Amino acid sequence: MPTPIRLLLIDDHAVMRAGLANMLNANTDFKVVAGADDAATGLALYRQHKPDVTLLDVSMPGMSGIECLRALRAEYPTAYVLMLSSSDAEEDIVQALAAGACGYVSKSARPAELTAAIHDAQAGKRVVSAAIESRIAEHASSSTLTSREIEVLHLLRKGMNNPDIGHLLGITRRTAKAHVAAILQKLDAADRTEAVARAFERGLLKV
Amino acid sequence: MPTPIRLLLIDDHAVMRAGLANMLNANTDFKVVAGADDAATGLALYRQHKPDVTLLDVSMPGMSGIECLRALRAEYPTAYVLMLSSSDAEEDIVQALAAGACGYVSKSARPAELTAAIHDAQAGKRVVSAAIESRIAEHASSSTLTSREIEVLHLLRKGMNNPDIGHLLGITRRTAKAHVAAILQKLDAADRTEAVARAFERGLLKV
DNA sequence: CGGACCATTGGCCAGGTGGCCAATACGTCC
DNA sequence: GGACGTATTGGCCACCTGGCCAATGGTCCG
Numbered sequence: 001m002p003t004p005i006r007l008l009l010i011d012d013h014a015v016m017r018a019g020l021a022n023m024l025n026a027n028t029d030f031k032v033v034a035g036a037d038d039a040a041t042g043l044a045l046y047r048q049h050k051p052d053v054t055l056l057d058v059s060m061p062g063m064s065g066i067e068c069l070r071a072l073r074a075e076y077p078t079a080y081v082l083m084l085s086s087s088d089a090e091e092d093i094v095q096a097l098a099a100g101a102c103g104y105v106s107k108s109a110r111p112a113e114l115t116a117a118i119h120d121a122q123a124g125k126r127v128v129s130a131a132i133e134s135r136i137a138e139h140a141s142s143s144t145l146t147s148r149e150i151e152v153l154h155l156l157r158k159g160m161n162n163p164d165i166g167h168l169l170g171i172t173r174r175t176a177k178a179h180v181a182a183i184l185q186k187l188d189a190a191d192r193t194e195a196v197a198r199a200f201e202r203g204l205l206k207v
Numbered sequence: 208m209p210t211p212i213r214l215l216l217i218d219d220h221a222v223m224r225a226g227l228a229n230m231l232n233a234n235t236d237f238k239v240v241a242g243a244d245d246a247a248t249g250l251a252l253y254r255q256h257k258p259d260v261t262l263l264d265v266s267m268p269g270m271s272g273i274e275c276l277r278a279l280r281a282e283y284p285t286a287y288v289l290m291l292s293s294s295d296a297e298e299d300i301v302q303a304l305a306a307g308a309c310g311y312v313s314k315s316a317r318p319a320e321l322t323a324a325i326h327d328a329q330a331g332k333r334v335v336s337a338a339i340e341s342r343i344a345e346h347a348s349s350s351t352l353t354s355r356e357i358e359v360l361h362l363l364r365k366g367m368n369n370p371d372i373g374h375l376l377g378i379t380r381r382t383a384k385a386h387v388a389a390i391l392q393k394l395d396a397a398d399r400t401e402a403v404a405r406a407f408e409r410g411l412l413k414v
Numbered sequence: 415c416g417g418a419c420c421a422t423t424g425g426c427c428a429g430g431t432g433g434c435c436a437a438t439a440c441g442t443c444c
Numbered sequence: 445g446g447a448c449g450t451a452t453t454g455g456c457c458a459c460c461t462g463g464c465c466a467a468t469g470g471t472c473c474g
Contacts, residue, residue, distance in 0.1 A: 013293060013314035015321055019226015026229065037315070086220060086293055087414070107220035108244070114222055146420070159401025161460060173460095175422050181462065182420095191430095191462075193400040194366025200407045201414050207294070207407055353450065368430060380430095382452050388432070389450095398432080398460095 004031040005122050008051035010042035010068065011035075011084065012060040016107075020055070023111060030118065039068035046072060046079070053102075053121050058085045058092045059206070066095050073100045082121045089203025090135045093128075103127035143186040145204065152179040153199055156192045211238040212329050215256060217249035217275065218242075218264035218291065223314075227262065230318060237325065246275035253279060253286070260309075260328050265292045265299045266413070273302050280307045289328045296410025297342045300335075304343075310334035350393040352411065359386040360406055363399045 007030055011017045017035045024030040033049045036042035039060060046054060054072070058065035065083060072079050083096045083104045093104050102121040105114055106129045113129065120127040128136070145153065155165045166176040180192060187202075189195035199205040214237055218224045224242045231237040240256045243249035246267060253261060261279070265272035272290060279286050290303045290311045300311050309328040312321055313336045320336065327334040335343070352360065362372045373383040387399060394409075396402035406412040 014317050015230075015291075015314045016223055016226060018318045019223060019228075019230050021226075022229035022233065023222075023226050084222075089414070107222045110221050111225045148421070156400055157404040159397030159404075161398070163460080171421085172423060174424065177460095177462075178422075184462080190366030191368070191400075193363055193398075193403050196400050196404050197364040197366070197407075197412070200404075200412075205404070205407075207296070207414075355451070370430080378451085379453060381454065384432075385452075391432080 004029055005118060006049070006052045007032045007118070008042070008045055008049060008054045009035040010037075010039065010045075010054065010060075010065075011057035012037050013057070016057075024115075024118075027115060029115070039063035039065070039071070042068055043071060043075075046076070053080045053082060053118055055082050055084055055118075056101075058083050058096065059087060066092060066099060069096060069099050069101055080121045080124075082117055082127075085132075087203065088132060088135060089201075091203030093132055093136060097126075097128075104132055105129050106131055145183065145186055149179055149183050149186070150204065152176065153183055153195070153204060156180065156183070157196050157199075157205055211236055212325060213256070213259045214239045214325070215249070215252055215258035215261045216242040217244075217246065217252075217261065217267075217272075219244050219267040220264070223264075231322075231325075234322060236322070246270035246272070246278070249275055250278060250282075253283070260287045260289060260325055262289050262291055262325075263308075265290050265303065266294060273299060273306060276303060276306050276308055287328045287331070289324055289334075292339075294410065295339060295342060296408075298410035300339055300343060304333075304335075311339055312336050313338055352390065352393055356386055356390050356393070357411065359383065360390055360402070360411060363387070363390070364403050364406075364412055 007024060009017050009020055009032060014037060017037065021032040021035060024032055033051055034045040036045050039062060042056070056065050056069060069081055069083070072081060080102050081100070083101045084107055085092060085104060086107045088106055096104055103117050103126055105117050108131065109129050117127045151169070152165060155168065160168070162176040162180060163173040166173040169176065183195050184191065187195045187198045189198055196205065200207070214231060216224050216227055216239060221244060224244065228239040228242060231239055240258055241252040243252050246269060249263070263272050263276060276288055276290070279288060287309050288307070290308045291314055292299060292311060293314045295313055303311055310324050310333055312324050315338065316336050324334045358376070359372060362375065367375070369383040369387060370380040373380040376383065390402050391398065394402045394405045396405055403412065407414070
C-alpha cells in the first residue's frame with residue numbers, strides 16, 4: 001500500500017482520539033493527519049487537510065456530529081465521512097445516513113471492523129455495522145414524527161401541559177392535544193411520560 | 208521506572224480499549240496486562256492477573272460498570288479502580304465514588320490527565336477530573352431519591368398511572384401519589400413527564 | 415386534478431393529576 | 445427515650461388528560 005489513506009478524527013473524547021490515532025497509525029494503510037475535539041475545529045481542519053476519510057463522533061457537546069456532518073457535506077458534497085457512535089440510537093443512524101455519511105460504526109465494533117469500514121468508505125461503499133443494521137430495521141417499521149410533533153415533544157419534556165403548549169405555539173389547547181395524541185400513537189406510548197422516555201431511547205431527545 | 212504499573216482495561220468499546228492499550232503501552236510507566244469487553248470477563252481477568260490498577264468504563268451493556276465495581280470491591284476491597292466515563296451523569300459519579308472507586312476520569316480528559324490519574328490511583332490518592340468535580344457540587348446541593356421513589360420512577364417511565372403503580376407495588380393509589388409527589392419535589396419537576404426527563408439527565412434513568 | 419398527509423379546531427366525558435390539609439407506624443441515630 | 449426520616453393512608457378539589465366523534469384548509473405528489 002504505497003499511499004496510506006489520510007484520516008481526520010473528530011471526537012470530543014481526547015482519550016478515544018489519541019487511542020484511535022495510535023492504533024490506526026500503527027497500520028501502514030492509514031495515516032491520521034489531524035484530530036479535533038469539536039465540530040468547528042473539525043471543519044477547519046478538513047478545509048486545511050482535505051483528508052481521504054473523516055471519522056466523526058455522533059455525539060459531541062456544542063455542534064453535534066450530525067450537524068457537523070451536514071455542514072461538511074454542504075461544503076464538500078463528496079467528502080467521505082464515517083460516523084462513530086457509542087450510543088447506537090436509531091435516530092442518529094438514520095439521520096446520519098440521510099445526511100450522506102458513508103457508514104456508521106459502533107465503538108463496540110472490533111478494530112478490524114473499523115479498518116475494513118474505512119477501506120470501504122474510501123472505495124465509496126456504504127457500510128453499517130451488523131449490530132446497527134438491526135436497529136435500522138426497527139426504525140423502518142416505526143413511524144416518523146413530523147417537525148411540529150418534535151417541537152411539541154421538546155415542550156413535553158419540559159413538563160408543559162396542553163394549554164401552555166398551545167399558548168406558546170400560538171395554537172389552541174385542542175390542537176396541542178391533537179399533536180400529543182399523534183406523538184403517543186407514533187411512539188406507542190401510554191401517556192406523555194412514556195412518550196418522553198421512549199424519545200430518549202430512540203435518540204429523539206438527548207440528555 | 209523499573210516496574211511498570213500493570214493495568215486491566217474493562218470497556219465494551221473495543222475501539223476504545225485497543226486505542227487505550229496502544230497509548231498506554233507506549234508509555235513505559237504502564238503495561239496493559241489484559242482487556243475485557245464486559246464486566247463478567249473483567250472480574251475473571253482481575254482474579255487471574257491481579258493488576259495494580261483497573262480502568263473501568265461506567266456504562267456497559269449487561270452488568271454496568273458500577274455493578275462491576277461493587278462486585279470487584281466486595282471480593283478485593285483494596286483494588287484500585289479508576290472509572291472512565293463518557294456520559295458524566297452525576298448519579299454515576301457519586302455512586303462510583305461511594306462504591307470505592309479511586310477516581311473518575313472523563314473520556315474527554317487529555318491523555319496526560321489520564322496517566323496522571325493512574326499514577327495517583329496507584330499511590331492511593333483519590334482523583335476526579337476538574338470537569339467532573341463541578342457536577343458533584345451540583346449533586347450535593349440537590350436531593351437524593353429514596354429506593355422506593357426510584358422504584359416508582361421506573362414505573363413512571365413505563366407510562367404507568369398512580370392506581371396501577373399502587374396495585375403493582377401492593378399499596379394504595381394514595382401512597383403511590385405521595386411517592387410521585389416526593390419525586391416531583393426532589394427533581395424540581397412540574398409533572399411526572401418532566402421528572403422522567405430530568406431523571407434521564409441525571410443518570411437516574413438510562414437509555 | 416384528486417388523493418395523501420399535515421396542521422388546525424370543536425364538543426363531550428370518564429378518569430387521572432397534583433396540591434392542600436393531616437395522621438399513623440416503623441425503623442435509625444444521638 | 446425522643447427526634448428524624450420514610451412509608452403508609454385518608455379526604456377534598458380545580459384542573460388536565462387522553463379517547464371518541466367530526467370538519468376545515470393547506471401543500472405536495474403523481
